[in-house]
Amino acid sequence: MRGALVAGRASTGGKRKVKGDNMSAYKVRLYKESDLHSAQELFISGCREHISPCFYHALKQPRCWLLLLVGLLLPLATYGSIVLSLLAGIGVLIILWLPGREFFLYHARRGVAVDLKDIRKYYLEREGYCFWVVELEGEVVGTVAAIPAITPHEKNVELKRMMVSSHHRGKGIAKLLCRTLIDYARRRGCNAVVLTTTSIQISGVQLYTKLGFKTTETDLYNPFLGLVGISWLGFRYDISSSG
Ligand SMILES: CC(C)(COP(=O)(O)OP(=O)(O)OC[C@H]1O[C@@H](n2cnc3c(N)ncnc32)[C@H](O)[C@@H]1OP(=O)(O)O)[C@@H](O)C(=O)NCCC(=O)NCCS
Numbered sequence: 001m002r003g004a005l006v007a008g009r010a011s012t013g014g015k016r017k018v019k020g021d022n023m024s025a026y027k028v029r030l031y032k033e034s035d036l037h038s039a040q041e042l043f044i045s046g047c048r049e050h051i052s053p054c055f056y057h058a059l060k061q062p063r064c065w066l067l068l069l070v071g072l073l074l075p076l077a078t079y080g081s082i083v084l085s086l087l088a089g090i091g092v093l094i095i096l097w098l099p100g101r102e103f104f105l106y107h108a109r110r111g112v113a114v115d116l117k118d119i120r121k122y123y124l125e126r127e128g129y130c131f132w133v134v135e136l137e138g139e140v141v142g143t144v145a146a147i148p149a150i151t152p153h154e155k156n157v158e159l160k161r162m163m164v165s166s167h168h169r170g171k172g173i174a175k176l177l178c179r180t181l182i183d184y185a186r187r188r189g190c191n192a193v194v195l196t197t198t199s200i201q202i203s204g205v206q207l208y209t210k211l212g213f214k215t216t217e218t219d220l221y222n223p224f225l226g227l228v229g230i231s232w233l234g235f236r237y238d239i240s241s242s243g
Helices: 002-013 033-048 051-058 062-079 082-113 119-124 173-187 202-210 223-227
Strands: 027-030 130-136 139-151 154-164 192-198 214-216 232-238
Touching: 027 173, 033 082, 033 119, 033 130, 033 139, 033 154, 051 082, 062 082, 082 223, 119 130, 119 139, 130 173, 139 173, 154 173, 173 192, 173 202, 192 202, 202 232
Parallel strands: 154 192
Antiparallel strands: 027 130, 130 139, 139 154, 192 232, 214 232
């Protein structure tokens, strides 16, 4: 897991920008109909950016080296063909590229086809659901959503769709969105804010850790992501203990 986090850091997070912009220029507000396209675009690009880091992460896994080695050596040993060996090597690289690509593209397609298709209807017309955007000079630069997460003994809010435009990162926008959501959960008398993410989404993992979220067990598992050494992570922020 640690490996996954470190691998993701360089690639998903990018360099942290120097803070210094006037945060008051960023306005958090409820979603409105004219934000639909921007919110969808942010979500799609936020998903796609994890594809390459998944592949680079895969290349650091011993089991994937082994697969590559077998792919290269087997045709060489069996047919004595360097061309076949190289083709097999390329085939293995494609196989290692696919899990991240398929997972994040599926996630993007599904989001846009389900909840982000009609955000107003899905999030603003249902009890316990909500969707916020961050606006800068009329442009939507961040989003976050809340859905109810009811368990037998608790009333929780689940954080979804945390996305910040790559041009506006490192300025505290995600923190602002998280705090908006935590305040919302507190006002609704919830016990906690919960979420799940993957270990390759290092900037998200760092964000939640920084804000005091604790990691939790999750039974989510994706065999294809598992193949390239990426796991699901659960996070929880206790409202009662946060004062
Ligand atoms: C995760 C994401 C929302 C962070 O947005 P952001 O506005 O840049 O985050 P903030 O500036 O509010 O940073 C808050 C904290 O998060 C952590 N963090 C955010 N990006 C980081 C990065 N690239 N590397 C390391 N830590 C990072 C830091 O602890 C930071 O606090 P600090 O600046 O005081 O050290 C953004 O990178 C993003 O949209 N990523 C793609 C989509 C995604 O992965 N979403 C998370 C889904 S769970």
